[in-house]
Amino acid sequence: MTSFTIEIDGRPVQARPGDTVLELARGQGIDIPTLCHDPRLEPAGCCRSCLVEIEGQRRLQPACTWKATPGLKVSTRSERIERHRRVLMSLYLADHPVDADGRPPESPDGNALRHLTEGMPLLDLDRIDSPRAGRPDDDNPYIRFDPARCILCARCTRYCDEVEAVNAIALTERGGATTIGTIGMTGLLHTSCELCGGCIDTCPTGALSEKKNADLDLAAAEVTRTTCNFCGVGCQVDLHVLDGRVVRVTSPPPGTTVNDGNLCVKGRFAFDFIHSEDRLTEPLVRGEDGRLHPTTWQDAIEKTAAGLLGVKRRHGPGSLGFISSSRCTGEENYLVQKLARAAFGTNDCHQCAAT
Amino acid sequence: MFGAGAMTNSIPEIRDTDMMFVIGSNTTEAHPIIAMEMKRARRRGAKLVVADPRRIWLAEQADLHLQLRPGTDVWLINAIMHVILAEGLEDREFIARHTEGIDELRAVVERYTPEEAERITGVPAEDIRTTARWYATTRKAGIYYTLGITEHTHGTDNVFSLANLVLLTGHLGVPSAGLNPLRGQNNVQGANDAGASPIYYPGYQRVDDPEARARFEAEWGVPLDPTPGRTLPRMMEAVCDGDIKGLFIMGEDIVLSEPNVGKLEQGLNNAEFIVVQDIFMNETCRFADVVLPAACFAEKDGVFTNSDRRVQRVRKAVDPPGQARPDWEILCDIARAAGYPMPHYQGPAEIYAEMARLSPKFAGISHPRIETEGGLQWPCPEPTHPGTRFLHEGGPIIGRSRFRPAEYRPSREQPDAEYPLVLSTGRTLYHYNAATQTRRESGPVLKQPTNFVEVSPRDARKLGLTDGERVHVCSRRGTVHATVMISRRMRPGCIWMPLHFSEDRANLLTTEAGDSVTGTAEYKVCAARIERITDPAHTEDDGGARAAR
Known part of the structure; x- marks a missing residue:
């Protein structure tokens, strides 16, 4: 593949066909804000946060979808871009809950809106509060959706489609009512959802979160x-x-x-x-009554060694079998076979899943 | 087969492949994250052929679904090779340089015509031809398989046949190609690597190789037995026969996972001494004389080796409950109590170092290196070696690789008038093996609370079964309860059941008939029948209450 040069903020940057302006800029350490971008997903260009100036283009263009071509000239910083971002973020915030400090609320994985509006002088807009529907009765045990915090970047629905490929959730309704929905707005347990939780992982604002540790x-x-x-x-x-x-x-x-x-x-x-x-929290040894009783580690270890040695003495090392575990660590498997071979003299040692 | 028992290629290479031949692997359920790589390749336009008796999710997405009869894999693969040879699509240069025995292969597969294959396997001859052409003419074409290939009385033949196919077309030593067994457990690969094997010391060094033995005798300071030991299935037989009278069992519930467990339980009753070391009171503990509480993965340090030979760290995040201790500490104590001077290791890093010192394949891997570089893929013979992304670059590790032509042998147990259905067993997305972990978790329990049996609509109609009805599933060895799930995924004549439910153990039904080489049991084929339950007392028992346990 032939590489070529483009220019970002006056710097020459090597590019190959198919590279996007966003990837190339980030490769240079140039920060371009994004909300709907996730490297695992096809670029969508829908959040409009990453708009940049491209020479010869009348409008600002999304860096995430714009493919590099030889001689391309890009500016990621300008008064025009600043103005665009300020208006855009102000619009997002007018439709997003805010804390007492007037800022978007934190979530366990942060909130990209809060991060991107840090120190930004915002416009004083009327609140919008779009009527996005949630699924308050969704009884799935893991995934919670808070429609108020959703910015409709569609990372969750695209993840569900492109990566997990089960299409349990999708953008539903239209206009201000657009939301993340399921078929008939049923709970996730009744959809093709496999509860992978990738939607939570990709959500930039905490609209999707975990129920287990809420x-x-x-x-x-x-x-x-x-x-x-x-x-x-x-x-x-x-x-x-x-x-x-x-x-x-x-x-x-x-x-x-x-x-x-x-x-x-x-x-x-x-x-x-x-x-x-x-x-299991304590060693157990079977007593005369045929039941297992708690004991000390020393007693359990001594009984284990004595029991195995007794069988060996009575019937020879070929009467012992050691079953190791593919669930345990490599070091532990090493020690089981060393125990079998060096301490008890048998190669009758195998693990549960030798396939 | 080519000199190393592992995936030849790496998981991250899958996204760049141009064709995937998935056989005997329900990847989306058993290896969901590998399936994501496959889905990604698929979106890029890679071809996908799925061979499976069930119309599994991947089969829905595939260009071709070869819905073969269970146990007829050798026929199918031989027929694919027949087409490749008949149409001159084999890689002659690769065959000449890296293989031997092509004439023997040619002689065997000559008889396996696609038309005859259609009769035996149920796969249309034209689909076999298409698969053969696609596979042979795509450079980056990988084969992915798992227990649907190995859990048969002819499992070794199945693997050999796939290996023949790889050699015939030179799909070896190429990125995004190769022969890739997907490992079912977090550390199956690592357990084999570490020598938890009757034939091999750590690093795949044979116990009957005097040079290897001398090395281990010198390090361990004791003479070692030069005769290979018994595989797990042979050991289980020996337990039943009374030849093995003492068992040490770490982290496995053999009473749930071994085939035909009714017989095994009798053997365990007669054993003299049994030790179980586990994190839960499992079914096997009923037979134990001593039960030792162990730490789980989150409570100890060490390494797991994944499917693509990647040695990665396990790190302690929390303390074990009560008096439970890491397995490695317990094992050292037992050895010392038995009179063997096991060294006083400072920790798993030191144990790993001892193993690496004795195993050329991992000699370059160490805990400190993984800390700084992340997971390392063996072979990694020196501390400066970067690890190996895909194997056999420039030809098979063992030099020339021999074709091992296999003739079709039917599965041991065939359906008959009394047991007219073929039962296969397996794993689901939501549970894991004996399910001691996943059945303590709300999501999996809500999704799959009880044992079920998948039945094709045609068989359901014939037997008068309704979806959700509780039935008995019976084989020559036993009977279990299951809820009927009528499913278009199933071939008529075939039923499928998960292995996860301890109160309705699928392995009361399965046969212990094993592969002649590995002994691996035929979990994928046994003859069975479904009986409707007339006694209403049984139908009330939906298992839901027990599942919440």
């Missing part, structure tokens, strides 16, 4: 990066911990790990088992 101070959570424990894809996940409990799971940003910002229903939401009341 009342918690997620900003105070400590985050640990680890690997998901379900299937073999190896998704990287961030565990958010409050008061010693995992309260939320998110993906690292798109473009950084094997899962590219995505998670499935199990990876994102199925973490309650960690703190289940049913977890």
